[in-house]
Amino acid sequence: MGKDDKEDSGFGFKDKAKAEETLRLLEEHDMNYRRLTVRGLLGRAKRVLSLTKAEDKRKNITEAMAVFEAWLADLDKNKEKKTDKKEGKEKESKEKESKERESKKEKENGDKDSESDVEMEDPAKEAKKKAPETVPGLGFKDKAAAESTLEELKGRDPDYQQLAIRGLVGRAKRVLTCTRDETKISNIKEALSIFDKFMDDFDTMHLGKQNNPYVSLGIVRTVLSKAEDVTDQQKAFIAAYSSVGGEYKRLRTVQEKEDGKTWDIVRNAALKELKEKHADAKLFNEKDEPTKEHIEMLLWAYSPEAARVKKLIPETKDEKDKKEENDRKRRSSGRDDESPSKRKKE
Structure with missing residues (x-):
């Protein structure tokens, strides 16, 4: 073919x-x-x-x-x-917020620190704690910006590299349609030529096959609880993965303390060595348990047989996650009990 x-x-x-x-x-x-x-x-x-x-x-x-x-x-x-479903929910949410605002106006100032007020602030506070998932410093204004972009993407997930460059190419082409400055046009075209070469090489070298899809944090926790040999670097990676709640995209901006590289780059480098080292290794034993070699990769949230791992290894939630989940359910139940529609029925 x-x-x-x-x-x-x-x-x-x-x-x-x-x-x-x-x-x-x-x-x-x-x-x-x-x-x-x-x-x-x-x-x-x-x-x-x-x-x-x-x-x-x-x-x-x-x-x-x-x-x-x-x-x-x-x-x-x-x-x-x-x-359509999202728009319906947003409309419903806005109506609910409007009713809540009207209800708050009728309360005295002493209610400012009520539980409902705290609950409304929590999501914003939690969002601020999360690391962003977009890598900074990417651009297309000229050749230097394009080269700097490729350098910034080096070592990251191939899927992300491809998506990031395609997004920049699309934006650059839209800017070209609105720009009359000949210098600016020339600079952007030079950047585009660098991105085009990258995309050609990406396909020719089959870089997409080098992507390392993530195994869920819950499975990694289960493996960690049974693993015998875990390096300090693997422990630090799992701690970072936990700090972003298992949202692997956010590891692109969370740095390892040792050399300042972000954890997505550190993970890919470690997995490159392990995949070469264990290329012919058996992944499961007779009891359908992951082998020692397989566990080494799983501690980096990766498996060559992710679908099988998902079926065989249960997920483990830490106590903090369980507590937050129970708190959310309890708050949700409390809001339902105090909803205007329920009070009206009573």
């Missing part, structure tokens, strides 16, 4: 069966990666179709394209439903 069919990665569009297999393989990746990959395959399929004269091959590719187009259409349809 040619480069366009991506046979090496298991993704392709040579016929309907290959397209359906591709969608199954993509299920283990996040939605952004799946959508971008399907759109990329569609684009390649169209190019191949324009160069192909064999009717049987054209028919097969057309059927594969129909599978991808149907998948994207369903994705858009679900997105619209979610948007």
